[in-house]
Amino acid sequence: MRKWIHIPHVEGLASRQAHADLPPGTVERELGKEGFFGPSTQMIHPRPPTDWTSWDGPLRPRAFDCTKLPPDGASPWQASELLHNAHCRMRFWTCVASMDHLVRNADGDELLFIHAGRAELYCDYGHLSIEAGDYVLLPRGTMWRLELAEPMQLLLIEATNGSYQLPDKGLVGEHAIFDAAMLDLPRIDEAFKAQSAVAGEWRVVIKRRNLLSVVTYPYNPLDALGWHGSLHPVRINVRDIRPLTSHRYHLPPSAHTTFVANRFVVCTFVPRPFETDPGAIKVPFFHNNDDYDEVIFYHSGDFFSRDGIHPGMVTLHPCGFTHGPHPKALGKMLVQPKLATDEYAVMIDARDALEVSDAAGTAEWAGYHQSWQAVASTA
Structure with a gap:
């Protein structure tokens, strides 16, 4: 039997409730274990943790356009x-x-x-x-x-x-989600x-x-x-999936798990109402998913947290770096112009590092890692 070292603590400027009531002018970054199922800490920052100016090395976020494959x-x-x-x-x-x-x-x-x-x-x-x-x-x-x-x-x-x-x-209960x-x-x-x-x-x-x-x-x-x-x-x-929702709290991707396998899970994002509580964030929170590689296949709709993404694309966010919403989405962190999301996507969270195959490399959007700063070329 194992037990996490678990001593909840609040230090400095922070909100007591995760993903809500952030100090004005700040953003939240979550450090979590076990892919949102384990203990976590919410850091408060004065600026987005994706404001990097350059990237060198194999850990960079990657995107692939499957519609370009033969x-x-x-x-x-x-x-x-x-x-x-x-x-x-x-x-x-x-x-x-x-x-x-x-x-x-x-x-x-x-x-x-x-x-x-x-x-x-x-x-x-x-x-x-x-x-x-x-x-x-x-x-x-x-x-x-x-x-x-x-x-x-x-x-x-x-x-x-x-x-x-x-x-x-x-x-x-067993009847939830579907x-x-x-x-x-x-x-x-x-x-x-x-x-x-x-x-x-x-x-x-x-x-x-x-x-x-x-x-x-x-x-x-x-x-x-x-x-x-x-x-x-x-x-x-x-269309038959009925997502879990909370009007006062942005639920993590694990709430949308559809299938589980050995050392990876498959989740499904489907249209759902946005959170309505004034203090609740209404976009995915910045996070370090330091135990899983995250993959999303974009099926249809308006992918509200991503810029430059269209149906048929795949993104890979390896574990080990902070990621989260693109700049346009972050500007709507507390107020959304629509009542609900309009997206269908498949997410795969893999516990072990994923290798990129040669075929995927031929359809890569090389500038994806720069898309958190400005609208980058999708060539």
Whole structure:
């Protein structure tokens, strides 16, 4: 049994309530452990802690424009790799044609986030229609393929050698954020039966240790007659997520956790009311997330805390430096012109340092680290 060294203390000029009632003309910076779940301290500063004038070294914040990546073909194993570590692998897939083969990820559970497009997904368990805004969780070892209704863009988040689970919702109860009854499952319906009956040879391309093997069948192996059990794919759309809110206190990103895996979490930002308490800050607070690398994929809407960001972009804020709202957002720290946010985004917080893949580097916004000072070029 371990116990944090925990002696709450107020020193000098400070507010007693975190994220509210700051001394006039100041900003707040949070130093926290365990990705907002552990002990923290709120520092009060006279100026934004992102007012650096230069940056040298590999720790700089980075941004990548996935819309500049080329189409990847009709297989997720051709997707452009973005970021990875031993427990998580993120890829961006622009799929322009229906898959003529099946795939199976033997490295870990696969979470698909549909950024654009529509398709029919066929897997061991049956048939699902999928569209933009859907999360589709495919357990490790699931065989699947897509028949496109229109070209698709997907963020693929692999829980390498691990599994996805739902977060502990604690005091707010199991129905908060989304009721598990909102999760849709594949069905063995007429569409599934029809595709099973198509004669011919089928390949299954299996990924294990990031290497590919091919198994060929003289028939379609997606031919299950039925099943029962508690291991299966699930789907939920971001429009069905009901975020936790507080009108008097800006909640940290951990309040928006959607899935948890081994050494990383996936959170979802969806439209929510702004805080209405006059003293509460109404933008993300400056913070040192010194235990996690933070990644955000921007799906749609107006990303109120960021300048120069558009849908389809990814930002990486490695742990070890202070970050927070851009200058335009900071100017609205206490008064917002709108009643609510208008953004959908996927956040991945990784406990272990993420490596940037070569493909991501080809689509990098090199001036992103300068965007806290002025409007930088997005070339």
